[in-house]
Amino acid sequence: MSTEIPAGAESSKHDVSARTGVAIESRSIDWITPEERHGTPWRTSPLFFITNWSFFTIALGFTGPTLGLSVGWSIVSSFLGLLVGTFFMAFHATQGPQLGLPQIMQSRAQFGFYGVIVVVAMALACYLAFGVVYTILTAQGLAQIFGWSPVLVGLVVNVLGGLLAIAGHDYLHRISRLVFIVTVPLVLIFTVAVVVGKAGGTSEALVTNGFSASAFFTVFAVSAAYNMALAPVVSDYTRYLPVSTSPRSLIASVYVGAGASALWLISLGAWLSAHYNAGDALVALHQAGNSVFTGFGSVLALASAATLVVCIATAAYSVTLQFLTGVDLVKRVTPTRNLRIAVTAATIAIYLLVALPFGDHVINAASNALSLMLFLLVPWTAVNLTDYFFVRRGEYAITDMFTPQGVYGGWSWRGILAYFLGFAVMIPFAVLPFYTGPVGEWLGGIDLSWLAGLLASSAAYYLFTRRLDRAAEKRAVSVSNSQLESVDVPPSYVLDQPSLVSRLVEDAQRPR
Template sequence: MSERSSQDPLIESHTVEQVPHAERHGRARDLFTLWFSTNIAPLPIVTGAMVVQVFHLNLAWGLLAIVLGHCLGGVVIALSSAQGPRLGIPQMVQSRGQFGRFGALLIVFFAALIYVGFFISNIVLAGKSIHAMVEPISLPLGSLIGALAATAIGVLGYRFIHTLNRIGTWVMGGALLAGFAFVFSQPLPVDFLTRGGFTLAGFIATVSLGVIWQVSFSPYVSDYSRYLPSDIGIAKPFWATYAGATLGTILSFSFGAVVVLATPPGTEAMTAVEQATGVLGPVLMLLFLLNIISHNALNLYGAVLAIVTAVQTFIAHWTPSVKVRIVLSALVLSGCCVVAVGASGDFIQDFIGLILALLLVLVPWACINLIDFYLIKYGDYDIESIFAADGGQYGRFNWHAIIAYACGIAVQLPFANTALYVGPYAHLVEGADLSWLVGIVVTCPLFYCLATRKQQRAERLRAGYAK
């Protein structure tokens, strides 16, 4: 397994084309550090605090639901990550092999929208953090500083992102463990273990939140494993990604629940972090700011890859240069900064609500992606067809996948419980969005049946021609 050569360029030269086998390098454990470090951040901590503040679970039931949700959802992100070394192409490009060359465009659009949404939200969050720590720096200037730093990391690309997160694993992981230690070294409120209780709705809502959190990474997780050697197999990248993604989020969610229980009821989550960790509070807030910037580079990187994928759908033989990727990054940065600077005070909450609503389109896509890769094609895709102008053997549209995808979205709508839309059956379990579960139950068998029927028909035709 080759390591990075000293002659390798600092700025990544590849975009959406297949990474040549001669340029494959790295180790599976790099996936652990990437996804562990990425999830030691304010947003998962704030989300973890909801377990106590919104779903009213006590510490024991809350921790159990957190672990269960992320362990279940982690299977999706790990199976998606393990596809990268086998094919050497970004996740959205691979979707052409499932939906057809033009059929995949809708998925690419939704993925780009999610990337941009998170990028803008993190710009605003970084600006607020910088302004809070250095008051003379205005909120717009702080947002611009955070955006420029994330863009620089995103432009440098794959290798630098992995290097940064290897360092971040030790720094952020150590800081979070120190925060836990400080909280438990101090006198705890008398209701620390008894505040809240058990409700079925709260437990299911927390489990669902964990599953959805992990699934949200699946559209771009293999983008960060595609440089690994193709002979690395499935198991190593699977377990490295699974361990990193689940452990990082479980720790952050749990920390959010612990700090709000260690402070008076109703304390805002990040305020609770500062109050509960004492002298460590300012250090943690600074490290969280740095991690927001580092993590936001992944959003920009994914957005640029999605845009390139969309453009290349219509210009089959176009391979963008490093300069083109830099220009696209600058354009995305400019547009996002304009939105971020003019954002309202509750922008982050509103935009996250929009993004979570868009997850309705990710669940059926993830089902089709995994079923097709592992049960239909067994990882055997024709790369030339994926990049062919007419879609090659995958065609311009694969209607079996498109029909299953549309049905998967449609069956979720009656059960959806989002900021944009609440379905008529959304409150079967109060506070829990179970639409993802319905989407899985319908999409997986439907797509499998349609895909295998198509495969059997093709085999019968080939047999007929042979005779």
């Protein structure tokens, strides 16, 4: 797509840059115009780093020792799982600068305008569950340590998270960089204390466990799925980057950010589980921190809770984009700033209404829901990446994604069938908290469903698209690019004007 500034937009360039520092983002599911693009690949890395930088990730590190793995084997398994899972997640990042759309909106090209409801339902359930889990863990954890009211803690962290989500894309990146700068030195101090034996706990001789293949592959699958869970939202946070952004640099930035923080904290979690025989990640972190020096545990606990505020904010931000995408399938909406604010506020209300009254009573249900949603993510990511890198190779008609009459149609049988075929293939291999498939049992609890799903959905989608009319699509891409280049953006567009969606739809429906 051309990066030429649309006619009439040149005069807005200075106005936009001068005022974005105090502006609440007005965009949601609309296309991001060239003059609004800004930033560099490596400035996105802190946000993806912070999404995994909390005691929620530390808790994942408990999995290995709980199943009988040594700390060393737990770290190796987590490293390999993250190596694979983050690989698939990071490649979604390149779609943001190229298309300028949220991640789920892009899936209309593979599933059709209406068919994307499959993906919307999956992503909404996943990120609503994440927000509930974040709220419960923070409220209950800080209540245990400091004796604070869990209701009050839940309200505070969600209000703060909601305000950040309402402020929007740029503010989320800024606060992530700030939290990164403040918290990384704290965790680095704690890590050094662990390495030199100053973080307390029992001796290594008393906690050394062995190795089992089922435990090793369980940790591998959990670690891989953890970063795959970010796949439906990656482009939400890269779509403001310029089209000229280097794909390699962006992939590396996201990969390093999400992978490094997850491996770091999962490793610490494995150590805490083995040396403190802990059942609660935040409490264990607090105890170990205080072993370094008095009060340091409280600082670590508060820092970890602060990162969960950012996690709540990013989850709520993406839920809003996913919800508006779903509503747009039923009733055409003009996604203005006020509508985005209203949906974000409703999302925060859902987190509070589910998490605060029920607390620990819903944590298992929410965790099981997350396990299922992560399971369902695999065939989607396979279809999406196969389409982007091997079928359409990054060439899409943006305007056609805003109408069922476009080149991608209302329902795309290729993407839908490939998705459900992958899902069906995964079932026998599955090892979930509430179900184990026959192959999973035969393998002794080793979960290879993710691999089966990736291969099945990718292969099926690639075969189904062999007869795709790419010539017609290329013509649609050319028309779409011409329409986008001709869009006239008013000087105050970013702050005050409604969405471009209606205009894009009108353009897409003009006779060709």
